[in-house]
Amino acid sequence: MGSKQTKYQLQTITDYFGFESFCNDLMIRLGFNEINPLGGFKDKGRDAIHFCKKDSYNTIFSYSVRKDWQEKLFEDLDKIKNHNHNCDQVYFVTTSEISANDIDKTILDVLQIYGWTLEIIHLERLATYVDGPYSELKNLHKNIFFLTSEQNIDALGEITPELNxxxxxxxxxxxxxxxxxxxxxxxxxxxxxxxxxxxxxxxxxxxxxxxxxxxxxxxxxxxxxxxxxxxxxxxxxxxxxxxxxxxxxxxxxxxxxxxxxxxxxxxxxxxxxxxxxxxxxxxxxxxxxxxxxxxxxxxxxxxxxxxxxxxxxxxxxxxxxxxxxxxxxxxxxxxxxxxxxxxxxxxxxxxxxxxxxxQRLDQDSIADYIKKYFKDDANAAENLIQQLDLYNNDIWEKETSFVNLARIPLHLYMIILKFRKSGELPSNKAKMLRTFVFHMVERDKSKQAAQLNIEIKEQILGKLAYESIKADYYLSIPKNFAHKQIKVIFQFLRNRGEIDMNITFDNIWRELLSNNFLVKHRDYHDNYGPLSSVQWLHQMIFDYFLACEIINVLLFDSEKEKRDLLDIMRSNPYKWGQACQIALGLVTYQQASIFIEMFVDNFCYKTAQNAFKDQNEDDAYNLSKTIIEKFTFDNFWDEDSLSKISLTLPYIPFVSSLIESFKRGDENDRVKFASIVSKIVIKHYKSEGAKIGEEILQSWIHNKNEGVRFYAAKGYWERDKGLSAMVLKKLLKNGSSEIQQKVLEFMEEWGIN
Known part of the structure; x- marks a missing residue:
């Protein structure tokens, strides 16, 4: 029989992946040497499989820590059956206590319903294995068998100590x-x-x-x-x-x-x-x-x-x-x-x-907070409210308007810091965040002499943020890892003469903690002792410094470093969206356009979209115009690249900028712009940007330029087939040979008679 202590630990498991690993190790000891672990969310009822080549016998393993063991068993059996997995035998491992009668009945039911042999390893058998022939499993799986023998009475005595x-x-x-x-x-x-x-x-x-x-x-x-x-x-x-x-x-x-x-x-x-x-x-x-x-x-x-x-x-x-x-x-x-x-x-x-x-703050809450903050300067409060254009309901309803940033409490505080210092609003979220970071440094300078300027801190903490995410750490970082990464960049910068030789690593570490970008965390304890870590003060602080590193890599590093960064972004775009948005807001429009081009060329489509669509309205329009000008400058057209970026960014600012460029272009340019807008409407039908495109295509259908009319009819087809068909019919009858060929190709491609 297994001990009470072992049974207790098995019954309190919540680490399911740890339990899977434990079960697989046990199965190997029971003779399944070639077991193939599966697990995960989409295991289709199978935690592991084993195929015996000698007798062509398929065994499927299912593990459970659920108390409703029968329900879990038959859920897995149904999945195995529905997915047509090859199966001769099922091993079901559970931490539940099961009576002999229930075991016999379940084995018989499974044989009759599914035609498979069932072996059940329940709590008593598990504990017996672990306390007996396979006791080494306790040392291999300390995440499960966490109690020492000295803890036995405390954990399992008849009277449980009362929590204070x-x-x-x-x-x-x-x-x-x-x-x-x-x-x-x-x-x-x-x-x-x-x-x-x-x-x-x-x-x-x-x-x-x-x-x-x-x-x-x-x-x-x-x-x-x-x-x-x-x-x-x-x-x-x-x-x-x-x-x-x-x-x-x-x-x-x-x-x-x-x-x-x-x-x-x-x-x-x-x-x-x-x-x-x-x-x-x-x-x-x-x-x-x-x-x-x-x-x-x-x-x-x-x-x-x-x-x-x-x-x-x-x-x-x-x-x-x-x-x-x-x-x-x-x-x-x-x-x-x-x-x-x-x-x-x-x-x-x-x-x-x-x-x-x-809930975001409403207009009155924002105004009330500003007045309380500037309680001794009513003019400043009123000036800030006016600059925000707080009670302009047309602007208030736009998600991309700057005033919407003020609806988030932390952002409102950052806006006030910038306004208090300069009497002006920050131009975008990224620069608002930079003001806040600078404020944290200045705030600390009043307490002690700073040994590093903010630009050096951006390099150090930017590299730490980047290396952390590469190592699968995020906002909490082991202290020894943080030390190692900061020492590397510290030595690099000191060798380049950017950090004084008299400054030590300990000086830097204390200053970074004092600035409060990184904060000490209470030690955590596992079976092996204390685990010391530090944390980023806030996700936005982490994203800001990661943005600094993105800028550094994409503007100044080698092509290999750029590719490595873009590869990581592509594999997990959502973790990089905020940092890339901040990066676009910190650099010039020309540099931001280069970043967007890099994202798209390296298939980081989600990254490009997340970074672009969260820009404020003015920045989004200016960035759109810069990108368009880059690929159409001085009659040097790169239609393929512009089309690729346009289809990645089918948002109102970009589509509107394409339309404005159409108005300024010559007849050849207009055909190309009409082609791109048509592609956006076709691919992103019913999106907000496509709706703007549809409206302009309707007017372009009557344009004197036959090329513009063709692409307008092509893009407008889903909206109004009758109108588009009429235009295409006229082009097929009266258009140039080139346009007639385009119409015929379109009709064949879309199966239009």
């Missing part, structure tokens, strides 16, 4: 104060805003105070743009619940888990445990509260999970299994709005998750 709720609640209040101090550059005064969320499924957009969200469902998704106040909202909830616990009122125990700290070696369950290590709570006492459903667990930043697909797949599965296992608790999961992928909640249909989004 009062001490924990007091600790959370202290941690909130630490968090406020650490994030002061970001919080400033905007934390006084009352935060509301809007249910995205509600057409009426009813506002809900953030403190009421946990009452609405056991699992809630909370979205918000970068700087909207997602983490602030979680801390409001945490402080509210902690104060209730301190007053000895009935309340859930609040836990905030930053998902940026997740790793394959540090599962969700370990992250939860770590939050209680500072009040010396035992695993068993935390487990008891989890099992009883006594917690509100806030998972902050699902968009901050690892960037590589395999790791993200692993992380999401781990998170889903945890929520499924401890389903009696309440959960909030935050995510940056553009990064949210609802697929993650589709694997457990019994879990419903209403989706809320933190």
């Amino acid at each position: 709720v009062l001490d924990y609640a007091k600790l959370m209040i202290e941690r909130h104060n630490e968090w406020q101090e650490k994030y002061t550059p970001l919080l400033a005064k905007f934390r006084e805003f009352e935060i509301f969320a809007v249910d995205k499924s509600e057409q009426k957009n009813k506002r809900v105070p953030v403190l009421e969200i946990p009452q609405l469902s056991s699992l809630v998704i909370l979205l918000g743009e970068s700087g909207a106040g997602k983490t602030t909202a979680l801390w409001k909830l945490t402080v509210d619940l902690s104060n209730k616990l301190i007053r000895k009122e009935e309340s859930l125990i609040p836990v905030i888990v930053s998902l940026r700290n997740w790793s394959e070696d540090f599962s969700v369950r370990q992250l939860i445990q770590n939050e209680f290590n500072y009040t010396n709570e035992s695993f068993a006492s935390v487990e008891a509260k989890l099992n009883n459903g006594n917690m509100l667990i806030s998972f902050d930043g699902i968009n901050e999970l690892p960037t590589k697909y395999d790791s993200k797949d692993y992380a999401r599965r781990d998170l889903e299994n945890f929520i499924h296992k401890y389903r009696n608790n309440k959960y909030i999961i935050t995510c940056r709005t553009p990064d949210y992928d609802p697929i993650f909640q589709s694997y457990y249909p019994d879990i419903t998750a209403p989706c809320f989004e933190i």
Whole structure:
């Protein structure tokens, strides 16, 4: 028989990928030496397969930590059958306790229904294997077998130690104060805003105070743009619940888990445990509260999970299994709005998750905040409100207008910093962010003498951001990794004479931490001891410095370095979108046009689109005109390149700029512009840019230039076949031989009689 300790550890598994690895190692020891692990989200009912060449025998393996083991088993069997997998035998490994009668009945049912032999390895058999002949598995899988023999009585005694709720609640209040101090550059005064969320499924957009969200469902998704106040909202909830616990009122125990700290070696369950290590709570006492459903667990930043697909797949599965296992608790999961992928909640249909989004500030809230900020200078407040054109409703409704930036609290604070310094608004989001970064440096200069200028810091932190994302780190970085990368760039810059020889690495490290771009993080503990890490203060800070490195590489590095960067971007475009948007906003329009061309030429289409469409209206138009002029300059046309970029950027500013260029061009130019607009309308039919194109094509159908008329009719075909057919018929009858040939080719290609 297996020990109670081993059974306990097997029953508390939430690291499903770790369990798969453990099961595969066990199967090898049971004689399946050529087992082929599969796993992942789309395993089609199979966690591993084995084919015996000697007797042509197919074995499929299914592993489960779910308590509803029978439901899981038959779900997998149905998938195996529906996908027509070759199968003679199924091995089902489960951490559930199963009676002998249930085993016999299930084996018989499977044979009768599917015609397959079934072998069930249940909790007792697993524990017996691990405590007996295959005890080495404990050392190989310490993420599962985490208890030492000394912890046996504490974890498994008949009386579970009671979690000290009062001490924990007091600790959370202290941690909130630490968090406020650490994030002061970001919080400033905007934390006084009352935060509301809007249910995205509600057409009426009813506002809900953030403190009421946990009452609405056991699992809630909370979205918000970068700087909207997602983490602030979680801390409001945490402080509210902690104060209730301190007053000895009935309340859930609040836990905030930053998902940026997740790793394959540090599962969700370990992250939860770590939050209680500072009040010396035992695993068993935390487990008891989890099992009883006594917690509100806030998972902050699902968009901050690892960037590589395999790791993200692993992380999401781990998170889903945890929520499924401890389903009696309440959960909030935050995510940056553009990064949210609802697929993650589709694997457990019994879990419903209403989706809320933190509401942007309205006009009166912005005006009220500006007046409070400039309470001693009413003229400055009024001047800023006028420069924002705050109450111009036409501008207010445009998502690309600058005033829309002010609807996000952190952005509003950055705008105020720029205005306070210069009396002017920043020209775009990127320059607004640069002002904020400079403000952080200047703020720190008042405390101590700076040894590095901002340009050097941009190079150092830009390289750190780039190397971090290449190594599959994101906003949380192991301290030793950060040290190593900074030392490399530090030595490089010092050798070039850009850093004084008297400045040491320790000087630089202290200054970067003092500037608050990187912040020290509380040590995490795994089975091997403390894990020390640092974190970027905020995702926007990370994106800014990554943008600095993008600029550096694409403008100044070798062709190989450029290709390497573009290859990485292409593999994961969403992680680079914000940084590339910032990069375009920091450089000249000419340089930005070069970047767009590089993105498109290297098939980084999503990167180009994400970077372009988030530019403000003026920048988007000016960049569009610069790109068009580059490929049509002085009658030197590169129609193929311009078409390729135009089809990648089918947005209103670009299409409008093509139309303006048409008006200025000669007759030959107009035919080429009409051809490009026609292609956009055909490929991106019903998009906003295509709608603008359709409207102009309708007017071009009557143009005196037969080439323009042809492309207008071609692009307008889906909108009005009758009108387009009439134009094509006339061109076929009266047009030049060249146009007649184009009409015939078009009719043949599209199957038009």
